[in-house]
Each structure stands twice: as C-alpha cells, then as structure tokens.
Amino acid sequence: MRISHSTPDGKEAYPHEIPQFGLGVFLMTKQGECKNSVLKALEAGYTHIDTASMYNNEHEVGQAIKESGISRDSVFITTKLRRGDATGYEDTIEHCKTSLELLNMDYIDLYLVHAPPENPEHRAPVWKAMEYCLEQGWVKAIGVSNYGQAHLEAMKEYATYLPCVNQVEFSPWLQRPHLRQATKDVGAKVMAYSPLARGHKVNDPELMKIAEEIGCTPAQVAIKFCYDEGCITIPKSSNPFRIVENIEALDIDISGKYEEIKSLECNYISGWDPTTEP
Template identity: 45%
Template sequence: MNIRSTTTLNNGVTMPWLGLGVYKAEEGDEVVRAVQEALIAGYRSIDTASFYQNEEGVGRAIAQSDVPRDEIFITTKVWNDDQGYNETLAAFEQSRRKLGVDVIDLYLIHWPVTGKFKDTWRAMEKLYEDGKVRAIGVSNFLVHHLENLLENATVVPAVNQVEYHPWLSQPDLYDFCKGKGIQVEAWSPLTRGRKFDDLQLKEIAERHGKTPAQVLIRWDLQNEVVTIPKSVTKERIQANTEVFDFQLSETEMDVLNECNEGLRFGPHPDEFV
C-alpha cells in the first residue's frame, strides 16, 4: 500500500485510502496552499464541504495544479440548511460551480436531518443517475439512520464518513456498514490532537519511530477505513503521508481497538440535528 492506493466502492469507483481534509482551512490563500502542498506530496483525494466555505479555494488549487483533474478525487457535502429534494439539487450546482468542475467524485449528506434526509437522498440519486456525481454517500449516519434510508433507497450509499478513532471505533456501525458494502471513512482521525499524550499510543509510536498521529492514521488503514487528516502546514501534510513504511502488529492493533469508550470530540448525530 502507498499514498496512491485505493479502495473500490460498491459501485466500482476507486477512492484513495488517504486524503486531505480541509475543515477550518480558511478560504483563499490558506486552503489553496494546503491543497497544492498535498497534491505535491502525492495526495489525490481532497475532502471539503459547502459548510466549510472554502470550495472555491479548493477548486482554484486543483485548477492551478499540474495534476490532471481525472487523477484527483473530490468530495463535498450538502449542508443541513440545504437539505430537501429541490434544495439539494440547487446546492449541488452551487458546489459544482464553486469547485469549477463538471463532475464531483463523491457527494455526501453532511448530517442526517430528521424528516429531510430521505428527500435529500432522492435528489442525490438523481444526480448520480444523471452522471453529475460519480458516487454518493452519507456522513454522520448511525445504524438507525442507515436502516431508515435503506427502506426506500434505490442506491446504497457508497461511503459513510463518521468520527472514527480508537476511542470512538463504533464497532456496531462499522460492522453494519461492512455488511452493506458501505465504505467507512474517518473524520477527526487524529482526535484533534487530544489523545497524543495517551501512554499506550505513545509507546507504540516510539516503538516504530513514528508520531502518535502517524500511528492513528496507520490504525485506520489497517482497519480498512479511509482517512482524511486535516492540516494546513506543509510539514504535517507531508508527515501524514509517512504511514506506508511500517505496520502495526496484531497485538498493537488490539491495544488500540480496546481503547474504545464512545468518546466523541465532535457532536453526536442524534443531538446535532
């Protein structure tokens, strides 16, 4: 496995295992530089969202890059206020215009807005059928949200992007997604840095001559979870790619797997919307 390695989604589309997240990257020079540095470092997947308000900068960085558009996997998301059938179709066109692309690679429902996400999904199915997006998926959906969605869906989500790290591994959700052929993707994979001082994590990192962040990314990859660590600094963007030259042992994986305690650093999906 290397930085160009991909997983095959349930519709046959390939998606890089490692990507750059741009949440809280400021629109303009900051996000442009981050995306450009990532592409130079070998990243081929960029994850943004309308809520991040930096789609234009992401699009500008991609347009200015020497990397061909068809080699770059772009993800964006429809925000809660834009959910609903017609609203989602309009939001998608706005995102596509800001990104400056004809086709978006992956379009996600950002959060499961009660009473709206089914209509939102119908709109996304239309976008998919019309060839405007290569794959559609969801974000922050728990098992009961997925079960509800699948009652009427004609397209099974290709991806479920959720908060995922050793202290929130959500095994029931992980197993459900695996069983349905839904690729799990991790946001906040680095715990926003709040667990870097964990003694067991530090011991594993020291054993491999790696940082805690690199161990957490490696843990994701060995669990077959796509991961999108966020950074805007050249050094960290590069460091987050240096995870393909070592492997965690079965014992080390078990130690990290046993850290799960339902600890969230972001909102709970049932309480946020």
C-alpha cells in the same frame, strides 16, 4: 479501493475507485489556507481531497487543482451537502450545482449528505435528489456522513441506490464496531474523519509509548490504525510538515502493536455526533 451502491435486489451500481487516504480541509477558513494546503498535499502524493459546503472553501480546492496542473481525473474530490441545506428535493439539486460551480469542475467524485436532515420527513426526498445527481453524471458516487445505525436501516425503505460511504468520526479511541457493521450491511465503506480525535489525544501517554517503540509519531500510529482497519482515512492538517508526515504514516508497520492500539478504545467522541439522533 472500490466503492459501489447496493440496490434493493442485491445488485451493485455505479462502481467507482476511491483512494483510501486523503486530506481533510475542515476549518481552513483563512484566505489561501485551504488552497496552499491542497497544493502541498498534491505535491506530497495525495490524490484525495475531502471538503464540504459547510467549510466555505470549495472554491479554494478548485483553485488548487487548477493551479497544480494535474489532470482532473487524477484526483478524487469529496464534498458534502450542508445539513441546513438538506431540506428537500429541488434544494438538494441546486446545492449540488453550486458545489460544482465553486469547485469549477464538471463532476464531483463523491457527494455526501453531511448529516441526517434534522426533519426526518426531508431524508427521503433529499436522498432521491442525491440519486438524481448520480444518474445525471454530476457526481460519480453518493453517500452519507454522521448517519447512525437507525438512519442507515431507514434508508432501505426509500433508497434506489444505497450509500457507498458513511463518513463518521473514527479513531483508536472510538472504534464503533456496531456502526461499522451497520455501514457494511448497506454495502458502504467507512470513511474516518478526526483519526487524531481533533488532536485531543495526540499526547495520550499510552499512544506516545507505542509510537516510541515503533519509531514514529503518535499521530502516525493513529492514522495508520484507521487505515489498516480498512477505513478511508482523511486526517486534516494545514501544516506543510504534518501534511507530509501524515501520508508517510502509510509506510509504517504497526502490526506488532495492533492489540495495544485496539485497547485504547474508550468511546471518546471529540466532536458532534448526529449518529445517535432520532
């Protein structure tokens, strides 16, 4: 999938290719858990790993890539600036350098602001620093996470390069049409985290019935729905069997049940939601 940054004069800058499917490594904090999960994912055919400074496992992602023996340019790495670290221009640059060191890499494919800085006055300088990292070649693309419609609209006033991605919670139970349109309006793609609503809905009776009729697991239905909706989809798992099962979801045809899956929408938010903050 192609991503790029829209400019105020309507042009596109810094295009990059992003795999539409990847592994999320949130909450993998036990020693070796993240590294082993990434190694299993790479073996299963994953080419995109989504980590973050907040996850405290960037170093294990880097270790796994090195141990796997695959070339750096054959895997796409997303990481994020911790919200509490998004406090100013210089701090943002230093934290980007720290992520590069922990990953033990020369560049990051996609660097995201993990959530809108809590102090609105920090948002413009933080983004200017993100743009500097992009211009320096330390990162190939920049974006945001957990930004709502108002946050995205405000960026038009201070961004030289608008974000290419907005990573938000998205699932069959949380389809966010207005936020998706706002993301599209700034030229960005939606990246879907928690496509299984953090596992809260994996035993949903309606989802289970749909999965049984298709001949797959409920998790696979939810993952493929997010993928078919055009979202970059990054389910989290440290279970070796589920890591394989999740990528196999891409081969499943859910078209005959699409409207039934869409009807599961109930605005169910399973985690934090800074998108509605001022």
